[in-house]
Amino acid sequence: MCLGIPGEVIEFLPDQPDLARVDVSGVKRVINVGLLADDPPEPGEWVLIHVGFALSKIDESEAAAALEFLEGIGQAYADELAALQESRIE
């Protein structure tokens, strides 16, 4: 029920400003973007899709920031592991 899937906006339907075609992993579906009327998505932007409606835009910079944080943790972890290994060899 909380099923929300990221999809990329391809195009708006010609006579229907509320409807956009999105792509989810090569699968296309028309969804309603009326809930984003205050700041409509452009083709190429990503949205969160839930039961045929776009609920929110996916902020790419925030996604990148989140991933960077995770990378950072991953690197720190890898560094620590490496340090552990080295100290063992002694």
Place this chain on the structure above:
Amino acid sequence: MTGRTAPDTSPGRRGGWVDEALREHEEHTRAAMSRPKTAAPEREQQVLDRIDKARRRRPKIREERITMSHGAGGKATRTLVEAMFLDAFRNPLLEPLEDSAQIHLNGSRVALTTDSYVVSPLFFPGGDIGDLAVNGTVNDLAVSGATPLYLSAGFILEEGFPVADLNRIVTSMQAAAMAAGVQVVTGDTKVVQRGKADGCYINTAGIGVVEHDVSLGVATAQPGDAVIVSGPIGDHGVTIMLARGELDIEADIVSDTAPMNGMIADLLGATTGVRALRDATRGGVATILNEVATAANVSVVVTEDKIPVRTEVRGASELLGIDPMYVACEGRLVAVVDGAEADKALAALRAHPLGEQAAIIGHIAEEPPGIVLLKTAFGGTRIVDLLVGDPLPRIC
């Protein structure tokens, strides 16, 4: 809402065995109370053991009416087959409940199978009901180790069904039969009134001869065996879902319907280490893995990121909230192979056009018996149980 309260009624048909389960729980709790206090993990294990026992009990049909679940290929189907059909017809040839029955006839080993095709829509990207009717039956014979030879074809046609459509279907069937090297040698035709049979239903039966010295069967799986799938899963089921047009989803996915007898012959010729072959249709790969685990009383451990799934199938499945492991294929097999022969088997499959993307997805282990475990792409582990319900009706 008004404030009236109805009498406490558990759904009537469930009364008896709920009380039974409660009694069991009470006895169990009383016994546990008299013992020294057990820690939570032990208590959880006791519950798991009790559940395991409940699952192994003789299947009983609890419904009064047939529901779509009974046709989904999952738990309800299995219960229906075991409690109704196996129970009524019981004999040694039926008991194994494999894709074909193996019959000794005048010195030859003959495989016999039957299937009905009720797919909706009749025509879809990648094929039609005619293709399914031939390939499905050919495959059921081939996975038993038989060389498919002859098919019967019974048609149930709806009054008003266009003759041109029937012609298309029959032309497909002949083309499929020729590609598979089989012949349709007998058949039947019935017509029912408008409103029944949804256009066209087809039933086929097939016979073949088991020429190899192999005795295939899921009950022979052993710890150390490899589990192989012959290609990307879920193509057919997702194609049908999208072809129904109800979901407004467009994708470039086509059904994977194909006759696998050529590929299987290559496989069986390349190695004697094949323990079992199964055609992954309704209920998908997950259903077969569970059948192996139950029949051989072993654990099947598969790794999520080794299972081939096309990107679009994954995308469509995520959109629909279904799991590709439960989605029907119509031209994919699952093979259980002696671990030492796994690479040979894989090479044989990959050498055939239908098996280009074959992959080893897991192995058989001893514990925990009867359970299918999935190592997620994320590194955790979870169970893959039999399908409950019917997410994708009338798939084949």
Place this chain on the structure above:
Amino acid sequence: MRFVDEFRDADKAHALAAKIAALCAPGRQYKLMEVCGGHTHTIYKHGLEDYLPESITLVHGPGCPVCVIPMGRVDDAIHLASQPDVIMTSFGDMMRVPGSQGSFFDAKAAGTDIRMVYSPLDSLKIARQNPDQRVVFMAIGFETTTPSTAMTVLRAAAEGLGNFSVFCNHVTIIPAIKAILDSPDLRLDGFIGPGHVSTVIGCRPYEFIAREYGKPVVVAGFEPLDILQSIYMLMVQLSEGRTEVENQYTRVVPWDGNLAALNAINQVMELRPYFEWRGLGFISHSAMRMRPDYASFDAELLFQVPGVRVADPKACQCGEVLKGVLKPWECKVFGTACTPETPIGTCMVSPEGACAAYYNYGRMNRHRVVEVSIS
């Protein structure tokens, strides 16, 4: 899949898990509750608990909107579906929820016209295609889904559709969380906040949890790394003695929520004075109904629903599971009389229910499994 796969990376998971473990004070037990069915589902589906130290327990709350629908309301829905020339449309999750005389699935088998839809817009399409029949949409869900129903009603109104109505069972998350916090049975250390509900209501509504109840909240996404990172952020707060609302799911959740969505809801619906939640009893101002202006789209007004209150079967302990007091396997009938195939309660039926998640994905002895996976 973009924005999905990156958040399922196993190496980063190990790193996060190590950091989480390092933050656990020796000898202390931590109980973190997630209130979103989607989170329950992800945790089990990806085996997330394997990554957590034994001192952290994840408790599953009443975040499954299907699970909290009382049996009486299911009966009402089936009654609606059984009216002449009614086509009932519903999300798949509802199909197997047991009422006192069976589920939608059973009713369908007996001949009632009940159809599964993916979106309320599909239901609208069916109404357009069947002008001689009355189409009812079984509306369920928390605030994630409510705007979609509201938008659909607005569209139906704009088109002047006369044969479409909604049987509204939308519920709101804050009263449920409050009921949990006020419950004497439970001692929680922190909340993993619902990700998609928050895209609509924003993060502010959770501030009372931090302020008045002194528990930290982190609004979490749905990929495994999102949840792990959220747990990490909670543990950081706990170790630093902070109690704040934080947003882990920043790529999707705006702090202020979605104003257009809230306006749509507000235009079409209003809060009911009270509503019965399965297992939690009557909670005031916790559910929505259609506003008088939209009475022609309100199935409860267009049809007579029996409105009979049905007590849960004696054997059912869904209430305690929903509150997180009982783990699924601690329920007396879990896995024996109550299975996904033969569910007694909603926790076992809904794919987001804790019992279903545990039965379908987690029903194994973790220690034995770890041995097996290494082999």
